[in-house]
Amino acid sequence: MSGQVQHHARRGEQFARAHEDGLRRVGRAGVAAEGVVYLLVAWLAAQVALGGSGGSADSSGALAQIASKPFGTVLLVVLAVGFLALLAWQVVTVVTADKTSHRVKAVVKAVVAAALAVSCVKFATGSGTSSGAQQQSLTQRVLEAPGGAVLVVVAGLVVVGVGVALVVQGVRKHFEEKVSGSLSPALTALGVAGWVARGVAFGVLGALVVVSATGDTGKSRGLDAAFHEIAAQPFGVVLLLLVALGLAAYAVFTLATARRRVRA
Numbered sequence: 001m002s003g004q005v006q007h008h009a010r011r012g013e014q015f016a017r018a019h020e021d022g023l024r025r026v027g028r029a030g031v032a033a034e035g036v037v038y039l040l041v042a043w044l045a046a047q048v049a050l051g052g053s054g055g056s057a058d059s060s061g062a063l064a065q066i067a068s069k070p071f072g073t074v075l076l077v078v079l080a081v082g083f084l085a086l087l088a089w090q091v092v093t094v095v096t097a098d099k100t101s102h103r104v105k106a107v108v109k110a111v112v113a114a115a116l117a118v119s120c121v122k123f124a125t126g127s128g129t130s131s132g133a134q135q136q137s138l139t140q141r142v143l144e145a146p147g148g149a150v151l152v153v154v155a156g157l158v159v160v161g162v163g164v165a166l167v168v169q170g171v172r173k174h175f176e177e178k179v180s181g182s183l184s185p186a187l188t189a190l191g192v193a194g195w196v197a198r199g200v201a202f203g204v205l206g207a208l209v210v211v212s213a214t215g216d217t218g219k220s221r222g223l224d225a226a227f228h229e230i231a232a233q234p235f236g237v238v239l240l241l242l243v244a245l246g247l248a249a250y251a252v253f254t255l256a257t258a259r260r261r262v263r264a
Helices: 002-049 059-067 072-096 100-124 131-144 148-171 174-178 185-212 222-231 236-260
Strands: none
Touching: 002 059, 002 072, 002 100, 002 222, 002 236, 059 072, 059 100, 059 131, 072 100, 131 148, 131 185, 131 222, 148 174, 148 185, 174 185, 185 222, 185 236, 222 236
């Protein structure tokens, strides 16, 4: 039995390596789709800062915005296909990557791509819901379980760690490794701003998840809650507008480099 498993594993790896280049080219459509979503999230974050947001300032809010527009359903289907292509690329990367860190990042990207593809389909069919509300409900269920508060705190600290890592990657320009060829000074500046802004947003999000362990699950409503928390601080409107600009910079960087990506 173990011999058969090893044989199938080798066959799977051979298949993945043989099709890696093709799936990478197709998967770049998913990178561009991510850029579109982030551009809309940046716009929604700016609306929160200016006091005019009527929807959820996160990926679900961005998809809801698309769904409400003419031809929105068609665009959502296109985005879903792009995210599925990105998912396939990341699954292959898990098999072929030569570094454990790259495999872990590919797994995370694959999960996010799958979730976004499903969300696109749901909004295209009229059954989409706020991801923030879903996260709040999940946090509440975890808190009700034995040791749930500890799990929520750990999850929040992990998200804070991701935020710190994104800031470090942006400052050290690690994103340059994702793109073949050199980057112009303008694209490099967009990359730095984008990664730092995402790091700030995720850092605040993680801190709010930790706070929600006290029972205030409204604090765990995803990026939307993080943006509102930033806006509520002294000089928060200015800071949130800077974060929104940074997220827009990330979106432009992603769209501009999608066709040259060697890593998602």
